[in-house]
Every structure is written in C-alpha cells, then in structure tokens.
Amino acid sequence: MLLLTTAVILVIIIVIQAGMLAKLREDRRAEAYRSAENVLRTLALTIDRNLRLIEVSILGVREALALPEVQAMPASSQNLLxxxxxxxxxxxxxxxxxxxxxxxxxxxxxxxxxxxNFGDRDYFAAHRERDAGTFLSRPYASRLRQNDPSIGMTVRLSRPDGAFDGVVLAAIRLAFFKSLFEKVDLGPDSIVSLVNTSGTIIYRHPSTDDGGNVGENVASSPVFQQMRDAPGASFSGTSKIDGLTRYYVTEKIGDFPLILSIGISTSAIYAEWTLQAIMVGLLTLVVCGLLAVIVLVLRRALIHSYEMEEQLEHMAVTDALTQIPNRRALEMVLDTEMRRTAREKSELSVLVIDLDFFKQINDTYGHAVGDAMLRNVGRQVTRSIRRPGDFAARLGGEEFVVILPSTGAAGATFMAERIRKAIAATHVATEDGHRVNTTASIGVASGIVQPSDPPDRLLREADGALYKAKGGGRNRVVGSHPDGGIAAAQ
Incomplete structure (x- = not known):
C-alpha cells in the first residue's frame, strides 16, 4: 500500500510539471505572437504613411494639371510647381x-x-481601359534608374470629355521595403513579406534568391489564400517558397491592395522552451527520487496540514457569495502591486466597477435575484481579464475592483469597456421567467506609482472617476488621468 501511495504522489508531481510546461509553452507562443504583432503594426503604419504621402503628391499633380493657368505655364515652371x-x-x-x-x-x-515610353506597363494599361483610382503596379525593373526594382503608383488623367489622356506616375523603390524589413529580427527563420492582393510578392525578407523574391507569384499557396481571405488574421501554415512551417500574423496596408505578414518559425518559437522542458524534466526526476523516500514517512501528516491551511486561507480571502477574492485579498494584492510598480517604474491601472440601480433590483425582485446577479457579474468580470497577473475582487455590496499590472490608460479603458459590455449582456431569470438586466459604471485610474504614494492612491482615483461616471449618466467608463483630464466612453 505504501508503494502504491508513493507511486500516485510521484505521478501527480509529474502531471503538475507537465501542466506547467504546457502553460509555459503556450505563454511562449503568446509572447512571440505579441512581439510579431507589435512589429507588424509598426511596419504597416510606416508603409501606409509613406504610400499616402506619395498618393497625395500624385493627386496634387493631377489637380494642378487640370488648371488652365498651369497648362499655360512654360515647361520649366510646370516642373517646379x-x-x-x-x-x-x-x-x-x-x-x-x-x-x-x-x-x-x-x-x-x-x-x-x-x-x-511606358505604354506596355500594367499601370498604364489599367488606366487606359478605365479609371482604376489609385493603382499600384506589379514590381518592375526601372528603365530610367538602371533596372532598380520598383513599383508604380498611378492616377489617370482624363480630358474634359472623359477620354484617356495619360497618367501621373510615382515610382517607389523596393529599397524602401528592404530597409524596413532588414531591421526586423524575430528569431531564426522568421520572415517579413509584402504581397499584393493578386498574389505577387513585392518584397520578402529574408529571401531565397537574395533579391527579395520580387515578382514571384504565390496565389496558389494556402498561406496566401488565408491572408487574402482573412486579412488581419493569425494562423499556422507551411511556406510554398521554402517549405518551413510558421506562425503568421497579417495586416492589410490601409486602403491599398497590399498585405503585410510576419511569419515566425514554430521551431524557433519553442527552441528555448524545449531546452527548459528538458531541464525541468531532469530536475523533476531527481526531485521525485528524493520525495519517494520522504513521502512514505510524512505523507499523511503533511497532506492533512496543507489541506487545512489551504482551506482556511481560501476562506479568509474569498467572497462567500461570488467565490472571487474579497476585500482583504484586494488590499494585499493592491499593496503588493503598488510596491512592485514603484520599484519597476511600470504602469498600473485600477478599475472600480459599480452596478447601476442595483438597489432597485433588490427592492423589486428580492435579494435572491440580486445575489444571483452579483454572482453573474463576478463571473463576467473574471472572464474578461485574461493575463495571469490581472486580478479581480469584490469590494463589497455591488462594487468590484480589477487590478491590471503593466497596463496604461488606453489598455485599461479598453478592458473596462469589455467588462461594461459583458455585464450589460448578462441577465438573471426570475421565478416567473422575467429577465433582469443591469448595467455598470466604471472608473479607471492609471499611472506610474511613486514610492511615497499611499497604497490606495489609484483605488481612490478610480473611485473618484466612478462617481463622475455615475454623475455623467451611468453605464459608461470614465478615466481619471494625471493631468486632471477625463476620458469617457459609452
């Protein structure tokens, strides 16, 4: 019997370690995804901004050419203008x-x-047949700049009767995309690529031909088809070009027919985790060997003591009605996070959530319905926060508090809006089948904590913002900023 008990304990330890490793693996994937997404958005904004500047330039040329006074100018004056x-x-x-x-x-x-003469270019043919708006061409070798790889952005020129009168062309050097993409390093075998919506590669880094794989068509690739059908999505896929499996994040470039993607090699994502898993596995085997001797002697006493202590601790920091942390737990966590934030000089956000007209629910439908509503709200709040460090508790009555470490005002307001909508969508059914709904007002406070700040500074600021939300009409989010400004969302 002792041998069986020891074996069960060792199996439990191994299962726990396996669960921890699985979570670490998922965290590593999530971290790699967040890094790739941040880089993707930065690149997309840069590309979109530069393309829009060029678009403004060629549209300005077209507008100027339509003016009679410009048409009457000498060629040199037209050029300067x-x-x-x-x-x-x-x-x-x-x-x-x-x-x-x-x-x-x-x-x-x-x-x-x-x-x-450029009458053979695709950008010229597109406008000759119809007004194609702002048109982006396929990559080509420039005839005016020693075959410099480029793409053309064009707009149509029309005569007063609507007939085709030529185009205004801006040539964009692919060196622009090369200079951006070469700065990105997300690990071995990661790639950055820009593809037009017809499946032609504008530029890819790193490339398989040392030239950016410019002009290569990947329209038949399952990876491209997923990008085209769901721009902005993330997915795993195998590259048609090099055969490597990657995790892709994608984004469309503004209103232009371009899709930017970053692919991170799945093997690179998990390389560090694999080494960590081996080390943890070996350590677990050593620890299990040592525990196998100790557990045979102390198992019963230790387990009994641990269970009693855990139960008492859980009861002391858990709200009996909603089964989420109570005010005591909140005070401990808030004190810890305030000190950690002051030490690390990182941002911290606090949300104070108050149910609107909750007393009327109790008075109209009874405390049983009110209690059920509080339990539902507690579940919605805890489901809305997703990061391991985020914390939710019941402050008392119909008030709840959420603590968001390493989160600024924008992220906290976004989270508050998610919680507000989740609460507004929940309901409780009475015995007669009536659906009872409620809404919530939420105060948000964010900032970098100073060592001299009292532990409840952000809580008090969020509470003040909550009163402004109540006074502003309820069912809204109001943030209290260090400069005294108020941001509200409804």
Missing amino acids: LFDRAAAPQYLGSMLVLDADGNIVIDSGQMAPRKA
Whole structure:
C-alpha cells in the first residue's frame, strides 16, 4: 500500500510539471505572437504613411494639371510647381506625367523630359481601359534608374470629355521595403513579406534568391489564400517558397491592395522552451527520487496540514457569495502591486466597477435575484481579464475592483469597456421567467506609482472617476488621468 501511495504522489508531481510546461509553452507562443504583432503594426503604419504621402503628391499633380493657368505655364515652371513635394516621401524614385501614348511629357528628374515610353506597363494599361483610382503596379525593373526594382503608383488623367489622356506616375523603390524589413529580427527563420492582393510578392525578407523574391507569384499557396481571405488574421501554415512551417500574423496596408505578414518559425518559437522542458524534466526526476523516500514517512501528516491551511486561507480571502477574492485579498494584492510598480517604474491601472440601480433590483425582485446577479457579474468580470497577473475582487455590496499590472490608460479603458459590455449582456431569470438586466459604471485610474504614494492612491482615483461616471449618466467608463483630464466612453 505504501508503494502504491508513493507511486500516485510521484505521478501527480509529474502531471503538475507537465501542466506547467504546457502553460509555459503556450505563454511562449503568446509572447512571440505579441512581439510579431507589435512589429507588424509598426511596419504597416510606416508603409501606409509613406504610400499616402506619395498618393497625395500624385493627386496634387493631377489637380494642378487640370488648371488652365498651369497648362499655360512654360515647361520649366510646370516642373517646379508640380514636383515641389516629390522629394518628401522616402525612397521615391521619380514622378512622371505620361501622355495618352505612354511617352514622358513632364519629368521630376530633370527639366527636359527623358525619352522613354511606358505604354506596355500594367499601370498604364489599367488606366487606359478605365479609371482604376489609385493603382499600384506589379514590381518592375526601372528603365530610367538602371533596372532598380520598383513599383508604380498611378492616377489617370482624363480630358474634359472623359477620354484617356495619360497618367501621373510615382515610382517607389523596393529599397524602401528592404530597409524596413532588414531591421526586423524575430528569431531564426522568421520572415517579413509584402504581397499584393493578386498574389505577387513585392518584397520578402529574408529571401531565397537574395533579391527579395520580387515578382514571384504565390496565389496558389494556402498561406496566401488565408491572408487574402482573412486579412488581419493569425494562423499556422507551411511556406510554398521554402517549405518551413510558421506562425503568421497579417495586416492589410490601409486602403491599398497590399498585405503585410510576419511569419515566425514554430521551431524557433519553442527552441528555448524545449531546452527548459528538458531541464525541468531532469530536475523533476531527481526531485521525485528524493520525495519517494520522504513521502512514505510524512505523507499523511503533511497532506492533512496543507489541506487545512489551504482551506482556511481560501476562506479568509474569498467572497462567500461570488467565490472571487474579497476585500482583504484586494488590499494585499493592491499593496503588493503598488510596491512592485514603484520599484519597476511600470504602469498600473485600477478599475472600480459599480452596478447601476442595483438597489432597485433588490427592492423589486428580492435579494435572491440580486445575489444571483452579483454572482453573474463576478463571473463576467473574471472572464474578461485574461493575463495571469490581472486580478479581480469584490469590494463589497455591488462594487468590484480589477487590478491590471503593466497596463496604461488606453489598455485599461479598453478592458473596462469589455467588462461594461459583458455585464450589460448578462441577465438573471426570475421565478416567473422575467429577465433582469443591469448595467455598470466604471472608473479607471492609471499611472506610474511613486514610492511615497499611499497604497490606495489609484483605488481612490478610480473611485473618484466612478462617481463622475455615475454623475455623467451611468453605464459608461470614465478615466481619471494625471493631468486632471477625463476620458469617457459609452
């Protein structure tokens, strides 16, 4: 019997360690995803901003060309007027005005237009057939800049009768995307790629051809099809180009027909975890061997003592009605987080949640319904917070508190809105089948704590913001900022 008991305990230890390793594995995946998503958003904003600057430039040229006074100017004056903004966007190759046959008539590169015809380019054909709006071409080798890889952004020029009269072209050097992507390092075998919505690669880093895989078509790739069908989604897939399986995050570039993606190698994501798992596994085997001797002697006494202590501790810090942490637990956690935040100089946010007109529910439907509502709200609040360090407790009555470590005002307001909507969506059914709903007002306080601050500073600030939410009409989120400003959402 003792041998059987010892074996069971060792199995439990192994299972616990396996669960911990599984959680660490998921945390590692989540961390890699967050890092990739942050980089993705930064790159997407940079690309979108530069493309929009170029779009503004070519639209300005088109608008100016439509003015009679500009048409009457000498060519040199037109050049200076039309292209005074052309150098602003980064990595802009050249801007040209092409006539209806594709010949250069105005050239930002020099006063006398260079001799070249671009009637065969896809951007020219697209506008000749119809007004294609702002058009982004497939990659091409520039004929004016020694085959420099580029893409063209064009808008159509039309005569007064609507007939095709040429295009305004801005050539964007692919060196722009190369300079951005080469700065990204998310581990071995990670990639950054920009693809147009027809499946043509604009630029990929690192590439398999040392040139960015420019112009390669991946329209048939399952990875691209997922990007195209659900831009902004994240998923796992195997690359058609190099055959590696990666975890992808994607985002569409503004209103342009471009999709940016970052792929992180799954083997790279879990490489550190694998080493950690081996070390933990070996350590677990050693510990189990030692415990196998000790547990045979002390098992019964230790287990009994631990269970009693855990039960008493749980009862002391758990709210009996909602089964979430109570005010005592809140005070301990808030004190700990305030000190940690002051030490680390990181941000901390506190939400104070108060149910609107809760007394009327008790008075109208009875305390049983009110208690059921509090239990539902407690569940909604705890379900809404997802990070391991986030904490929710019942302050008392119909008030709840959420503590969000390492979270600023924007993140706290977002979380408060999620909680407010979750509470508004819940209901309790009375004995006669009536559905009882409630709403909540939420005060938000965020900031970096100073060592001299009292432990309840953010709690009091959030409570003050809550009263402003109540006074502003209830069912809303109000944040109290250090500068005294108030941000409200409903």
